[in-house]
Amino acid sequence: MPQSALLRSFLHTTGLWLVVLGLLLPLCAFSRVERLRATWRSNPATSMVIGWDQVSGGRPVIFYDKTDHGQNTAAYRFQSPPSRAARAKAMNNVFARLENLQPNTVYYFVIQDTDGVSKRYSFKTAPDSPGERISIIAGSDSRNHRLARCDANRLVSKLRPHCVVFGGDMTDDDSDTEWREWFDDWQLTIGSDGRIFPIIPARGNHESSNDPLINCFDVPSPDVYYALTMGGNLFRLYTLNTQIPGAGEQRDWLGRDLQANQGVTWRMAQYHQAMRPHTAAKREREDLIPQWATLFHKYKVQLVMESDAHVVKSTWPIRPSKEPGSHEGFIRDDANGTVYTGEGGWGAPLRAADDPKPWTRSYGRFNQFKWIFVDQDKIEIRTIKTEGSNRVAEVNPNNIFEPPYGLVIWSPKEGDVVRIMNPNSRPQTSVGNDITLNTNNSNSNVANISPDINGNVHIDYSLGETAQVQIILINSRMQEMARLEYPSQIPGPYKKSLDLSNAPSGEYSLIVKANNKLNRRFVITIP
Known part of the structure; x- marks a missing residue:
């Protein structure tokens, strides 16, 4: 085939591909928003400021919802235009101040502009209850x-x-x-x-x-x-x-x-x-x-x-x-x-x-x-x-x-x-001395515990080398309730006690560590 015919064939074929590519590009185009950050100006439980650098494109809008809709902007319930923009530090800093949010809630969001749609991100508002850690x-x-x-x-x-x-x-x-x-x-x-x-x-x-x-x-x-x-x-x-x-x-x-x-x-x-x-x-x-x-x-x-x-x-x-x-x-x-x-x-x-x-x-x-x-x-x-x-x-x-x-x-x-x-915290009412012990995730047998009729838990352990020992009590909400620390114990047997007579009912984990390594974990149930 002559070169001129080959060229015409190539242009015809590639031209078709360019048309197809031109149709597909808008479907996968990404918004050029970069350098994201989140801050607060008002109540952290009911607000969030989302900031970003608008690298290219224009007319950005943030779409957000409690449900993750990926990059489908039409499915998001809420949307907001920018509240403020500031050219600073060679960035086009854009801020969307979102208000009237629900406390302790995950929100998913994307940013759409004339270039396309950003990746899907999320944030979580702060709790509004003092009972939340x-x-x-x-x-x-x-x-x-x-x-x-x-x-x-x-x-x-x-x-x-x-x-x-x-x-x-x-x-x-x-x-x-x-x-x-x-x-x-x-x-x-x-x-x-x-x-x-x-x-x-x-x-x-x-x-x-x-x-x-x-x-x-x-x-x-x-x-x-x-x-x-x-x-x-x-x-x-x-x-x-x-x-x-x-x-x-x-x-x-x-x-x-x-x-x-x-x-x-x-x-x-x-x-x-x-x-x-x-x-x-x-x-x-x-x-x-x-x-x-x-x-x-x-x-x-x-x-x-x-x-x-x-x-x-x-x-x-x-x-x-x-x-x-x-x-x-x-x-x-x-x-x-x-x-x-x-x-x-x-x-x-x-x-x-x-x-x-x-x-x-x-x-x-x-x-x-x-x-x-x-x-x-x-x-x-x-x-x-x-x-x-x-x-x-x-x-x-x-x-x-x-x-x-x-x-x-x-x-x-x-x-x-x-x-x-907190000096104003008050211990809860005693619930009795009937304590059940079970082992959980034990890595060795260097520690054992036992209760007595007065609600004390006794921890027996033996060290083969000098160690820093920590005995930690954690409740079911993963809050640390008590800790015994012994920074430099020489090898030998030891017996320590923990008073649980006033502990509220529930399930606890008692962890024994030596040199920051778990020796044994026990589960304590107080009815």
Whole structure:
């Protein structure tokens, strides 16, 4: 066949294919929305802000529903146009402020624009009942090392918290490129099922102004200090701004709001620069002690999350004081003090933890964040080492409070859980001493337990080597009810007791660990 005829045949055939391809492309076209994030401006139980970078296309609309309809936009019951857009950090940041949602509910959503339809994502509103336990990840300082930052981000997706409390210093130089990379990395926090977990951000000293927080996260205050209440009246979280004066309007607002919210069970605060950093390389923020710490003590703020120092620390409960026994403006007060924890380590350069205080509980130097559980009876704080997140399994979505396989929980000599107990909690009525014991998931026979007629459970175990031993009692809601810790026991037999005479009826798990490895698990049934 002549070349001209071959060419005409080729053009005819490929032309047909191009027509077919042109018909198929609209069916599989994806919207160019990238760098998604979720935040809150109002009640976390009934609202959600979905933000994204509109890379191309126009006229975006978010479609959402309690039922998963995939990418079928026509099937979704609700839709909303953007509430706000802001060109910032070389991104077209678009925000849809969704209101009148149902509490403690999963919503599925897609974004449609002139280019097509996005992947299907989901979010979950916060509970509005104080009877629901809440999981929080709290950390900060993700500036420089992307591998370390991505490790921590990946753990968010695996631990599936109700929210992430982030104390600032997202980037190093606050540049457009760094912010785009930061949001690219933040996509690793999205769950394997498309779940997006809300972030509650504070401003750090590496954010050159309030604008990145306003234009990248749609925070509810132009001054970037604000408060949100979760779980009905379970707790109120205060986000403060150390990069503007702590006195004046900010202090006045904090005092008024704390006074007006004494009815919530727990009050917490986050901000960037630590009052008493645990590294000598950072300057003191002594000015914040009279401005904020005095209010924390006066209005019973039980937990404060600090950042900036790039070290690890948790304090004993402390309060402002200059009396004998105080140090650097604070004194330990187990009954009326505030626990301060932090201080960053989501990828920023680590510093020497070389400035501990007499009231410091634990301190160290590694990349980490805090995994915090909140219920009516207590707050539990665990420090999670974030390196090697690829080796960590996902939590069971139906039980997000059980540590997954491979998760590394820091275990200093003071114990791996910091507990803040609610002094107003009352033990429930005794239900008798008839206790049934069964073994479950036993890995060895080093431990045995037995009850007596007074409701005590006796745990007998033997060690073949020096070990840190933990005996943990967990109820059917996977809440830790009691813990015995023995940091350095030499080889030999041991006998310990746990008083369950006042425990409410139900099924409990009693776990015996040695050097953080499960030795035996028992099931205890109290009728």
